[in-house]
Amino acid sequence: MSAVLKANETIEWSTRPETGRDAEAVHAVVRAAFPTAEEADLVDALRADPAWIPGLSWVAETPDGEIAGHALLTRCRIGGADAVALAPVSVLPAYHKRGAGTAVTRAALRAAAEQGEALAVVLGHPEYYPRFGFVPASRMGIRASFEVPDEALMALPLNGTGAAPLPSGTIEYPAPFGV
Template identity: 45%
Template sequence: MKIDIRAEQEQDIPVVYSLHAAAFGQENEGRLVDLLRQSEHYIPALSLVAVLDGAIIGHILFTKLKIMTGAGGEVESLALAPVSVTPDLQYAGVGGQLVRHGLEVARELGYGSVIVLGHAQYYPKFGFAPASRWGLTTTYEVPDEVFMAIELQPGALAGAAGRVVYPKAFEQV
């Protein structure tokens, strides 16, 4: 499917909310995006919409998070969440294009890695691997295989073993 991917603009905000509500069948993810957009974790260039014939059919968001390393240090990384494609256009490659494009923009902006909590069958095809490989932990009680990470710069997560701290907004929805 031939789509355009561009940074979200202000007039897209209500559409993005509705898109997540339709894709997830609940309002939490739309609320999460609204909260993150107002937070220090937001990066405008990494809130991306997929556009088909002028209509928004997908959205992906990457926000800043920190890894608190064992040695008392901090490593900046990104959270990928959420990503949605409008229900009647799923399974046509749009989600994949959004993930790949987003990872490329993040790399160009100089970010070293991305972390995702998501479908264990979906994200490995983009290069994500269990975050435990780099000694990353989360306070969320989830199976090892759904907590994943990818290095955008080689070695970015070497020595970053520690606790991934998600933006507060993730606990507020």
Template identity: 45%
Template sequence: MTIRMEEVNDYRVTEQVIQEAFAGLAFSDQKEHELVRKLRHSEAFIPELSLVFEEDGRIAGHILLSKIMIVNDQQSFEALALAPVSVLPSYQKQGIGAQLVRESLQRAKNLGYPAVIVMGHEHYYPKFGFQPASRWGITAPFEVPDELFMALELEDNSLKGIHGVVQYASAFYE
């Protein structure tokens, strides 16, 4: 089992993994693979934070962290968005998603990024340290329940004094 940086020749397979991972899920628009494709061609893309989980030469999972901004009237602050994390159905419930999350957060911290924002399951992401983003006065640019919109400081107090609205890359809206 290996977690490694996604390579260009992985793109097609990775997109298939993403499609299969989200197939039939009620909360999904079934376009997560298209989001990843668009993000790869945007300024928000960080190749070092597009990771795949590989087992016996087969890609079974993927995670992507991309650049976002937290903006208010006085400042803008760069952070990351975690979206999406995908694991093939036959590999789910084995801890692969958690391994991908932990590895991506560590790599993001090593690259000097201060914080990560995620919109996701309120019982899953807190085990990695995510808390409601409202704790810091950080809000989504759209309506979302408070418990689903979370933030994580990659360094102690890296969000201290930071507040505003998250500005996602345009790929999220296309």
């Protein structure tokens, strides 16, 4: 961390798509955000997988350019139709509760919508993801192929108009997820 932060200090987050030179910093952010290296290794594996979608791996930077947050959307399939899976969302511990996760998640979801993606799914904290509009996926007829609490598996339509039919059925995650 390049600066000492005061409690509740507001930070202006800059968000942008990940570039090739960011891989090491992204790995470090994801590794620091979780208790094991599994999620960081997952991001690295997804980067080399056909599920990787250019422009849907986003970073949040501090005003001095330090990468402090990351959000990734990759291709998944639901009932045979294309969708995107949001995972993982990571923030360096020093920047928790300062808006980095929110900023980078909003930017990634906005980019997915702009690229024409219709639906995003996330398996995560039911207290956190509804702020972006996620609702239990079961309301849309979407389920995982493994046991998961209903409130933790969520979906978000990205097409805004509701004109395009949304997929329903079982989520097929990319191979690196191991499910």
